[in-house]
Amino acid sequence: MITTTGLTRIYGKGENAVTAINNLDIRIDDGELVAITGKSGSGKTTLLNILGGLDKATGGSVCYDDTDITKLADTALADFRLNKIGFVFQFYDLIPELTAKENILLPSKLAKKGKTDISDTVKKLGVENLLGRYPSELSGGQQQRVAIARALVNDPSVLLCDEPTGNLDVSTGNDVLSLLIDLNRNDNRTIVIVTHDNQLAEKCDRIIRISDGKITD
Amino acid sequence: MTTGYTIDLYGGSGITVKNKESGELSIFGISDREFVTVIEEKYSSQNGDDAYLHFYANNHEENIADEQHLINRNTLWLIIMSSICALIAVLSFICVLNIVFRERENTGRLLHNIGFSKSKSAIMYATEAVMLFIAQTVFGIALGILFYSVSYSVRTGIMGMSGYSAFTTDPIVLGATADPLIIAVIFSAITITLGYLVFIPVTLSSKKQKKKRLLRCSDSAEGMLSRSLGSKGITLIQTVALSLIVFGTVLGYMRYTRDGKVVMNWLLFDFPPTYTIGSLDSLDMEEDGIADYLSCPPITATSLGQDEAHNLKIANYGYTYGLSDNDTVKFTDALSFGYIENTFAVCDSETSAYKNSPETTLQTDDDTIASVSELSDKEYKIFFGSDGIGGKFCYNIPIRLADEKTLNALSSYISGGLPDISSLNSGEKVIMVQESGRNTYKVGDSIRIMGVTANDSNYGIGKAADHTFTVGATLTLNNLSDKTLRCLLDFGFQEKENSGCFLLTTAAGAASSGFSGAVYNTVYSSTDIDGGLVPPASGMTRTNLGEMKKQEAIDKFNRMSGTLATVLIMSLLGFAAYFSCIGLKIRMKSYEISVLRALGTPLSRIRRKLFISNLRIPVIATAFAGLAAYGVQLFTSRMYDKVDIMKEQLESGIADFDESAASDIINNCFLNDEFWMVPLIKPLVIIFIAISIITVILTVLSTKKFTSEISVQLNEERKRQ
Numbered sequence: 026m027i028t029t030t031g032l033t034r035i036y037g038k039g040e041n042a043v044t045a046i047n048n049l050d051i052r053i054d055d056g057e058l059v060a061i062t063g064k065s066g067s068g069k070t071t072l073l074n075i076l077g078g079l080d081k082a083t084g085g086s087v088c089y090d091d092t093d094i095t096k097l098a099d100t101a102l103a104d105f106r107l108n109k110i111g112f113v114f115q116f117y118d119l120i121p122e123l124t125a126k127e128n129i130l131l132p133s134k135l136a137k138k139g140k141t142d143i144s145d146t147v148k149k150l151g152v153e154n155l156l157g158r159y160p161s162e163l164s165g166g167q168q169q170r171v172a173i174a175r176a177l178v179n180d181p182s183v184l185l186c187d188e189p190t191g192n193l194d195v196s197t198g199n200d201v202l203s204l205l206i207d208l209n210r211n212d213n214r215t216i217v218i219v220t221h222d223n224q225l226a227e228k229c230d231r232i233i234r235i236s237d238g239k240i241t242d
Numbered sequence: 243m244t245t246g247y248t249i250d251l252y253g254g255s256g257i258t259v260k261n262k263e264s265g266e267l268s269i270f271g272i273s274d275r276e277f278v279t280v281i282e283e284k285y286s287s288q289n290g291d292d293a294y295l296h297f298y299a300n301n302h303e304e305n306i307a308d309e310q311h312l313i314n315r316n317t318l319w320l321i322i323m324s325s326i327c328a329l330i331a332v333l334s335f336i337c338v339l340n341i342v343f344r345e346r347e348n349t350g351r352l353l354h355n356i357g358f359s360k361s362k363s364a365i366m367y368a369t370e371a372v373m374l375f376i377a378q379t380v381f382g383i384a385l386g387i388l389f390y391s392v393s394y395s396v397r398t399g400i401m402g403m404s405g406y407s408a409f410t411t412d413p414i415v416l417g418a419t420a421d422p423l424i425i426a427v428i429f430s431a432i433t434i435t436l437g438y439l440v441f442i443p444v445t446l447s448s449k450k451q452k453k454k455r456l457l458r459c460s461d462s463a464e465g466m467l468s469r470s471l472g473s474k475g476i477t478l479i480q481t482v483a484l485s486l487i488v489f490g491t492v493l494g495y496m497r498y499t500r501d502g503k504v505v506m507n508w509l510l511f512d513f514p515p516t517y518t519i520g521s522l523d524s525l526d527m528e529e530d531g532i533a534d535y536l537s538c539p540p541i542t543a544t545s546l547g548q549d550e551a552h553n554l555k556i557a558n559y560g561y562t563y564g565l566s567d568n569d570t571v572k573f574t575d576a577l578s579f580g581y582i583e584n585t586f587a588v589c590d591s592e593t594s595a596y597k598n599s600p601e602t603t604l605q606t607d608d609d610t611i612a613s614v615s616e617l618s619d620k621e622y623k624i625f626f627g628s629d630g631i632g633g634k635f636c637y638n639i640p641i642r643l644a645d646e647k648t649l650n651a652l653s654s655y656i657s658g659g660l661p662d663i664s665s666l667n668s669g670e671k672v673i674m675v676q677e678s679g680r681n682t683y684k685v686g687d688s689i690r691i692m693g694v695t696a697n698d699s700n701y702g703i704g705k706a707a708d709h710t711f712t713v714g715a716t717l718t719l720n721n722l723s724d725k726t727l728r729c730l731l732d733f734g735f736q737e738k739e740n741s742g743c744f745l746l747t748t749a750a751g752a753a754s755s756g757f758s759g760a761v762y763n764t765v766y767s768s769t770d771i772d773g774g775l776v777p778p779a780s781g782m783t784r785t786n787l788g789e790m791k792k793q794e795a796i797d798k799f800n801r802m803s804g805t806l807a808t809v810l811i812m813s814l815l816g817f818a819a820y821f822s823c824i825g826l827k828i829r830m831k832s833y834e835i836s837v838l839r840a841l842g843t844p845l846s847r848i849r850r851k852l853f854i855s856n857l858r859i860p861v862i863a864t865a866f867a868g869l870a871a872y873g874v875q876l877f878t879s880r881m882y883d884k885v886d887i888m889k890e891q892l893e894s895g896i897a898d899f900d901e902s903a904a905s906d907i908i909n910n911c912f913l914n915d916e917f918w919m920v921p922l923i924k925p926l927v928i929i930f931i932a933i934s935i936i937t938v939i940l941t942v943l944s945t946k947k948f949t950s951e952i953s954v955q956l957n958e959e960r961k962r963q
Contacts, residue, residue, distance in 0.1 A: 074953035079840055081950050099950060100844040107842025116960050118837045122469045132841050134463035175841075 027053040027076065027183065027215070032085035034071055034238070045071040047238035048085070055182070056213040058206065060226035063235035070187055072235065073219045077110050077185045078102045089183070107136050111176030113205075115188035117168040119160040119175070125167075126156035129174045136179055143178060150174050150204060166197035173204060184208065186218045190225060202228065319497065319912070326490040327811050328429060333483040334819030336437050340476060341826045343441035364442065371438045379430040383423060467843075467851045470834045473827050481859050481866075483819035487812050488867035488929055495925045496871065497912070502921045517790055525766070527787040534576075534767040535785040536776060538563045541759025543584040544700065546610045555584040555638075556614075557695040557758045559704060563781035564761025567667070567750045570645040572775045576767035577651060580643030580749055582759050585693040588708075589635040617702025625703055631692065639691065641745045641752055642675065643762055649673075649748070652717065655724075658685050661714030666747050669755035671714030673746040683743070687713045691745065695758040707756030717746065820933075821940055824856055828944040833959035835945075839952045849945050856937050864930040871922055878918045881911040 034046040045068045053059050061069045074080035076087055078094050086093045094105055106112075119128045126143075133141040147153045150170040160168055169189060176184055186205065190198030202225055209216045218229060226232045234241045353363060517527040519535045527535065543555035570578040587593075611626045618625060626632050644652065646663050653660040656673060665671040674683045683689060690710045697704025752760035765771070765782070776782050828835075835848055888904050912918065948955065 070953075077840075079951075079953040079956070100846060103839065103842045103844040105842075106840070110842075112840055114840075114956075118840065118956070118960075120466075120470045120834055120837055122472075122834070123466055127466055127469075131463070131466050131838075134466060135838075135841065135843055137463070 026055055026090055028088045030086050033083045034075060035083045045238050055215055058209040058216045058230045060229035060232045061219045061235060062221060062226045062232055067235045068238040069219045069235050073185055073187050077112060078106050107132055108179055109181050111181040111184045113173050113176050113186040113189045115191040117172040119168055119171060121160050125158050125171045128171055129178055133178045141178060146174050146177055165193050169193060169201050182215060184214055184216045188220055326486050330483050330486050330815040330819055332433050333479050334815050335433050337476060337479045337819050337823050339437040339441055367442045371434050375430055375434045379427055383426050471831050471851055476823055476827055480820050480823050481862050484859055484863035485866040487816045488863050489870050490812055491929055492867055492871040492925060496918045496920045499920055517787055519785055531768050532766045533769050533787050534771045536765035536782040538763045538781040540581040540763045546614055557584040559696045559698050559700055561759050564763045565780050567645055567748055569777060570762050573767055573771055575769040576765050577648045578645040578762040579764045580762040582641040582757055585639060585641050585691050586636045587639045588631060588690045588692050592635050614702060617699045619697050619704050622703035622706060639744055643749045643752055644746055645748060656715045656717045658715045665714060667750040669709060669751050672711035673715045673717055674713045674743060675717045675746050676743040683713045685713055685715060693757040709755035821936060824940045825944040836952060836956040836959050840956055845948055852941050853938060856941050857934055860930055860933045860937060864926055868922060868926050875918055878911050881907050882913060
């Protein structure tokens, strides 16, 4: 279960200060598929980044069960991210120097998990034939599938997705969304998706709408 | 040259002057008497006098050749160091260009996609290259001229060195160095062309360069991190550049250090510097507190007969040098001495004190007496007869001269007190200086002293002073550690053990007694002497400690300025080629670092990886440079052995000595200056530690920008991508 209490994020100081997240209290239960929507600049990506420990909150807390990640030091937070959270980014963010297989296996190797069997995952995601390719040799959809496989390799309980279909055509976007829904339904994995696409959001269990850093309903 | 011949062993290592008349061999500077003797014996026995003289013949061409050797050696050294610097500069430029063009890859593709043809892009880059060529050439030349002007001003203005301009038409300068402006232009053009030819084709490519497919994927996190954060091309350039920097620094160290250097024992040179003066180098200006030393040759005397030590000496005709009491009285902190060596005591009977000291007994053979009498002025033709010194007992007793201040300084050694100075100046009295235990004369004794001066034939007698002094005081030589006493003893006395005694008086006293050459010819001053107080006609040569030290500092600066300039250039180029690349490489990898952090890699682990990756470069570079330097040592060592074998062959008479071949090896391999068997572990470790520390510091500084706001950095890097 993820809970935020009084979560606030302010960028800049003094007159130039911009409040991206304003005193948010959110609760996301285990196994939930939640969409965070809002207009551009509403603060939804900032919220996701803070939930994933990629950004520091100015105030408030983010708790995964009993663990308040805002209080974790860099190394502990990195370890938490590595083992408990999977990230899927809009621009895939694969390491260009590594092959698809290496990109997928990277978190597992960083977590020192030894030999990891990724055959089922890559088959499920349809990238089993792309493993020897470099990211520059893959299409956007293929890269996103590889990115999802990478996010899943350490079997995290939470998957945080930032506009996962934002850079894909409609058909490929739907395929990726279907994959995420399957992961939620079949593995009971908590998935939080940031999107500005209402149709995509409608397919989720719950929608959190954000405007000016606040929940609107 | 009629009086002597010179030999210059191996192009400037030492000069030996051999007097043709006397056969006397004097060695100046760096040389080895034993080796000279070997050569003498070999050539004189095999080839006779002609070959002997031929070998020793001094000629101007040899001197010019030696000078040319020196210039060539220095030029060769400069060429080696400049080439290393130039290579580092090229690598530095290519390294920076590599990074610049990598950043441009996306722009190039974008331009291509919006319709910018490859030819247009090529023209754009070519124009840029030409502009850069002009800018860097002009800037580089301006910087060079500025650097030169400043160093020239320092050398001529501050250090007082003679001007030696690289922009003159001096044939030696022009012969030794090519036009720096032409070199600058050519070098700049080559660098630019090389750099752009390598990188423009990459940038013009419309597709991203495909990675070379690996046969085997990395199976460990470390391997993946290495590939994610590595940049092989830049690392290779960095390694080569740093190897050259370390190698250049070690070469500079090997050339300029004196630590542990093995010097050829027959090419010895005189370091560390000392400031010894006096006829026997018995005084050290620094240790003995002598700021200024004035000297001129004393009146010389010709020995009549074969045995120089025991014969009648005739003072040479026409001696006009030296200082009088009126001159030295103006030197406030000086001790002034003079020396008349041709004087002798005349006794009616054999004097027991000298009886067992044959060195001091005057001896002249009959043939010499006849010859001298023949050449003497009319009134001295019977000088050796019974009316002269014939039938008398004569003993060499030189007269030392000391001015009033000096005598006062010596007064504590004078038993019975210093006699009245006027009695010394008038020639009435004299001080008898005797070795401890030899009490020849006592106060009140009379001593008849004669001194003979040559006429213009230089072998006949033209003047004979004959004066009887009363011993006014005695001085016993029993404390040689005293500086004043050592100054007194410096000239001549120590050469002849058991010389027994000498007379001490003032120059005025000796002059009033009729002796020639009664002047002060050495002055030791504890403060600088005003040059205006020294009469030009006195022929005094000035040796000033301050000037010597200044000259030493200039010499040291000349030696070290090369090292300093090299280190400065190495550092500048090093920062450009190596250290700046550390930061740039990390900047280039910022995206990968941000992604890795987002995935859960702690920054500390990334830093550690970067440290290891960056520290590998100094390790490899130091190892390469050490090996290269060792190779240089091995080479010079073999050359040393080769020359040593030549010398041994010469000594054993197995083979002819190939002077030219030995000279070439010694000059071309820098064996003449010093032998490069310098222990390298210490400097290599110091260099390694220094560059490792800088590497670690720069790595830390370069990773400082990675904060806890990973998402912000990731967004920024995505935009750059």
